[in-house]
Amino acid sequence: MSLLGLMWANLFRKRTRTILTLLSITVAFLLYMLLQAVAAAFDSGGVNVVGVDRLITSPKYSIVDSLPVNQKQQILSIDGVVAVTQQQWFGGVYQDPKNFFPKYPVVPREFFSMYPEFRISEQQLAAFERSRTGAVAEQALAEQYGWKIGDVIPIQADIWPKDDGSRLWEFELVGTFVNEEQRSPQLMFQYDYFTEAVAEFGKDQVGWWTVRLDDPARASEVAAAIDATFENSLNPVRTATEDEFARQFAKQLGDIGFIASIIIAAVFFTIILLTGNTMTQALHERIPELAVLKTLGFSDRVVSAMVLGEAVVLCLLGSLAGIGLAYLVRSAIAPVLESFIGAFDFAPLSVIYALGLALLIGLVIGLMPALSARRLTIVDALRER
Amino acid sequence: MFAQIYEITLMNLRNLTSRLGSSSVIVVGIAGVVAVLVGLLSMAVGFTRALETTSFENRALVLRDGSNSELSSGLDVAAYNIVSRLEGIRVASGELYVIADIPKQETGTPANLVIRGMREAGIEVRPEVSVVAGRMFEPGRSELLAGVKAVAEFEGLELGSKVEFRASSWTVVGHFETGGSAYESEVWVDLPVAQANFRRGGFLSSMRVLLDESVDVAELARRITADPRLDLKLVTEEEFYAGQAEDRAALINTFGYSVGVIMAIGAVFAALNTMYSAVSSRTVEIATLRALGFGALPVVVSVIIEALALALFGGLLGAAVVYLLFDGYTASTLNNASFSQVAFDFAVTPGLLKTGVIWALGLGFLGGLFPAVRAARLPITTALRGE
Numbered sequence: 001m002s003l004l005g006l007m008w009a010n011l012f013r014k015r016t017r018t019i020l021t022l023l024s025i026t027v028a029f030l031l032y033m034l035l036q037a038v039a040a041a042f043d044s045g046g047v048n049v050v051g052v053d054r055l056i057t058s059p060k061y062s063i064v065d066s067l068p069v070n071q072k073q074q075i076l077s078i079d080g081v082v083a084v085t086q087q088q089w090f091g092g093v094y095q096d097p098k099n100f101f102p103k104y105p106v107v108p109r110e111f112f113s114m115y116p117e118f119r120i121s122e123q124q125l126a127a128f129e130r131s132r133t134g135a136v137a138e139q140a141l142a143e144q145y146g147w148k149i150g151d152v153i154p155i156q157a158d159i160w161p162k163d164d165g166s167r168l169w170e171f172e173l174v175g176t177f178v179n180e181e182q183r184s185p186q187l188m189f190q191y192d193y194f195t196e197a198v199a200e201f202g203k204d205q206v207g208w209w210t211v212r213l214d215d216p217a218r219a220s221e222v223a224a225a226i227d228a229t230f231e232n233s234l235n236p237v238r239t240a241t242e243d244e245f246a247r248q249f250a251k252q253l254g255d256i257g258f259i260a261s262i263i264i265a266a267v268f269f270t271i272i273l274l275t276g277n278t279m280t281q282a283l284h285e286r287i288p289e290l291a292v293l294k295t296l297g298f299s300d301r302v303v304s305a306m307v308l309g310e311a312v313v314l315c316l317l318g319s320l321a322g323i324g325l326a327y328l329v330r331s332a333i334a335p336v337l338e339s340f341i342g343a344f345d346f347a348p349l350s351v352i353y354a355l356g357l358a359l360l361i362g363l364v365i366g367l368m369p370a371l372s373a374r375r376l377t378i379v380d381a382l383r384e385r
Numbered sequence: 386m387f388a389q390i391y392e393i394t395l396m397n398l399r400n401l402t403s404r405l406g407s408s409s410v411i412v413v414g415i416a417g418v419v420a421v422l423v424g425l426l427s428m429a430v431g432f433t434r435a436l437e438t439t440s441f442e443n444r445a446l447v448l449r450d451g452s453n454s455e456l457s458s459g460l461d462v463a464a465y466n467i468v469s470r471l472e473g474i475r476v477a478s479g480e481l482y483v484i485a486d487i488p489k490q491e492t493g494t495p496a497n498l499v500i501r502g503m504r505e506a507g508i509e510v511r512p513e514v515s516v517v518a519g520r521m522f523e524p525g526r527s528e529l530l531a532g533v534k535a536v537a538e539f540e541g542l543e544l545g546s547k548v549e550f551r552a553s554s555w556t557v558v559g560h561f562e563t564g565g566s567a568y569e570s571e572v573w574v575d576l577p578v579a580q581a582n583f584r585r586g587g588f589l590s591s592m593r594v595l596l597d598e599s600v601d602v603a604e605l606a607r608r609i610t611a612d613p614r615l616d617l618k619l620v621t622e623e624e625f626y627a628g629q630a631e632d633r634a635a636l637i638n639t640f641g642y643s644v645g646v647i648m649a650i651g652a653v654f655a656a657l658n659t660m661y662s663a664v665s666s667r668t669v670e671i672a673t674l675r676a677l678g679f680g681a682l683p684v685v686v687s688v689i690i691e692a693l694a695l696a697l698f699g700g701l702l703g704a705a706v707v708y709l710l711f712d713g714y715t716a717s718t719l720n721n722a723s724f725s726q727v728a729f730d731f732a733v734t735p736g737l738l739k740t741g742v743i744w745a746l747g748l749g750f751l752g753g754l755f756p757a758v759r760a761a762r763l764p765i766t767t768a769l770r771g772e
Contacts, residue, residue, distance in 0.1 A: 016661055017658055017661065017662065020654045020655075020657050020658040020661070021654075021658060023651075023654045024414075024651045024652075024654040024655050024658075027647060027648070027650050027651030027654070028651055030647065031644065031647050031648065031651075034647075035644070038640075061485055061486060061550070061551040061552075062483075062484045062485055062486050062497065062551075063486075063497075064456060064484050064497075064724060091457060097453065097628075156451065157451065158451055158452045158453055158454075158457045159452070159457040161451065165616070167451045201459075234584075236552070247494075248494045248495060251489070251492040251494045251496070252489075252494075252496045252497065252718075252719040252726065253718055253719050254491075254716055254717060254718040254719075255491055255492065255716075259425075262424075263421050263425075263644060266417050266420060266421050267417065267421075267648060267651070269413075269417070270413055270414050270417040270651075270652075270655070271651075273409070273410065273413050273414075274410045274413070274414060274655045274658070277406055277407060277409070277410050278410075278658060280406065281406070281407060281662060
């Protein structure tokens with residue numbers, strides 16, 4: 001029997017115990033993977049960065065302020081900028097405040113060419129452009145509320161009443177889109193209609209600009225140029241890459257990464273204690289056997305390596321199962337979760353980290369039993385039986 | 386039979402000390418679950434509490450009809466004058482509510498801080514305010530009174546320091562407390578100075594009003610909504626803050642319970658392991674008892690009681706750790722409803738501790754059940770041989 005075979009046989013000597021230990025390790029790594037993904041999602045603001053060539057220009061003092069629409073031409077004329085488009089936070093309520101999804105006034109053609117990951121048929125995009133009160137919705141969102149093309153979607157405004165004092169905005173659904181990168185449950189309608197119908201204080205106002213660069217490498221240079229252009233105007237701005245902007249906003253929620261790491265630490269502390277205990281116990285029961293092995297001529301080093309190896313194998317097996325399970329769980333919950341926190345995915349490195357951690361924990365756990373196996377003297381050990 | 390259960394259980398518990406190593410597994414495993422669960426749930430409770438304590442009896446907000454937050458609300462001086470003279474309104478404070486991006490200490494990145502412009506009436510309608518350091522801001526000056534939570538969460542709000550808000554400079558002259566409520570996450574300034582500096586003209590965001598105790602609030606609210614000169618509504622602070630915490634608290638709770646359940650599964654495996662090994666190390670002992678005439682049930686019950694005792698200890702340990710580490714720990718998050726940072730204290734309440742202990746006992750029971758059944762089923766003769 002090879003050394004590995006011997007290790008294997010030893011591991012499953014007490015099948016219930018090993019399986020139970022394995023399962024707790026599996027659960028620990030499942031939790032590790034999921035928490036990592038949650039922390040990463042919050043850290044990045046749930047945005048999969050496709051648009052490395054996109055910048056967000058927002059009001060300098062707070063995102064709740066507005067910017068005048070006439071900044072557009074000035075931004076376009078800045079060297080390195082190839083396209084600019086606007087959005088505004090509309091707020092508003094569809095039927096019940098619990099039905100929350102973002103609603104944005106946009107310039108149809110500009111928006112969809114700025115964000116190529118948003119896919120819509122040319123026919124529907126053309127219909128959107130033609131229809132003054134038209135709106136497009138994410139396909140899954142439309143399905144969720146049972147909207148069909150041609151339906152009128154009533155929105156009660158909270159921030160933006162209309163010019164005539166009414167708060168009811170009605171939009172006709174003319175198309176649906178999908179975001180290929182992640183779920184984006186939102187409703188968009190014509191900026192032109194918005195600015196025409198909104199009360200005086202909202203006219204010709206935009207919430208923020210999205211700017212496309214000719215060369216992503218020049219991002220910080222162009223951002224500085226945009227900020228400088230409006231520095232001394234009544235409406236100073238702050239420009240950041242899309243990624244940075246999302247991250248800064250996500251940080252407002254609090255340090256989710258910190259909370260996740262506290263939980264992970266608690267989980268692994270428990271696992272180390274538990275598995276370490278099991279290994280010590282398993283070794284204790286096997287002292288006479290180890291003595292026999294030594295009598296047969298196995299060196300101290302081989303015997304202790306075997307004991308250490310068992311711990312490592314146990315942890316690696318458990319972590320592999322946990323990682324596998326995490327992938328299964330992710331495919332089940334990601335669609336639900338993504339509408340809350342955006343992209344929910346495992347970083348490519350997280351699997352490697354998990355395996356590294358498993359190896360480390362295996363070594364820590366196996367160390368003490370391995371040392372005592374090494375120190376075992378044959379005569380004392382055989383007497384135990 | 387109860388005598389038998391009592392005897393065996395006592396015997397088991399007495400020699401627990403000889404199985405310290407494996408028993409600690411169940412204790413620590415369950416302590417971990419309870420600590421994480423209670424810790425996360427205490428965040429939700431703390432957040433809800435910060436918003437709820439903000440509401441004060443007989444105090445109400447006046448907002449633009451249709452708007453659900455001070456940020457999206459607005460009114461002019463004429464409307465303010467009409468409302469403040471209505472019967473039933475004792476004190477009225479017209480306020481400006483502005484948000485500025487100020488770096489948070491924890492992350493160093495800008496976060497939404499509320500700047501509230503008010504006159505003296507602002508303090509009058511909030512009797513819970515006490516200035517704990519420095520002094521009140523003086524009318525007409527660019528001075529600022531900062532809530533103690535804002536001071537702790539944001540950079541540069543120490544007494545005497547100067548802060549830049551929206552291209553204007555302010556001196557921090559005092560710190561105030563309101564008994565842990567959401568107001569403590571705000572900074573307060575003089576209304577006319579704020580209106581001038583932030584280019585808001587005579588514009589107000591909202592009103593805070595103290596109502597006469599005898600007033601029929603529903604009737605007053607109806608009168609304001611129905612008044613053709615006004616496009617306003619009145620909501621009591623209680624109503625206003627009640628709903629705000631719901632979503633965020635629900636999110637934290639869902640997260641807490643999900644993590645708790647997954648960890649609990651792991652802890653049950655650990656508990657099973659402990660109890661199986663406890664049973665197997667006592668095989669001979671149990672068989673001897675059975676041979677002496679002790680029934681199967683007392684054996685089952687005794688094993689379960691042992692598991693429950695260990696679990697209870699673990700649960701209490703976990704709860705104690707969380708209480709000592711996290712009770713009163715301050716964190717802050719974005720309140721979606723007000724679109725501003727609200728700081729809150731983790732609140733490890735007796736109710737949460739009870740939840741934790743109930744979970745611990747549940748896990749202990751699951752962990753003890755199967756090993757107990759195995760113990761009872763041991764064939765006496767083979768067991769006596771010690772195999």
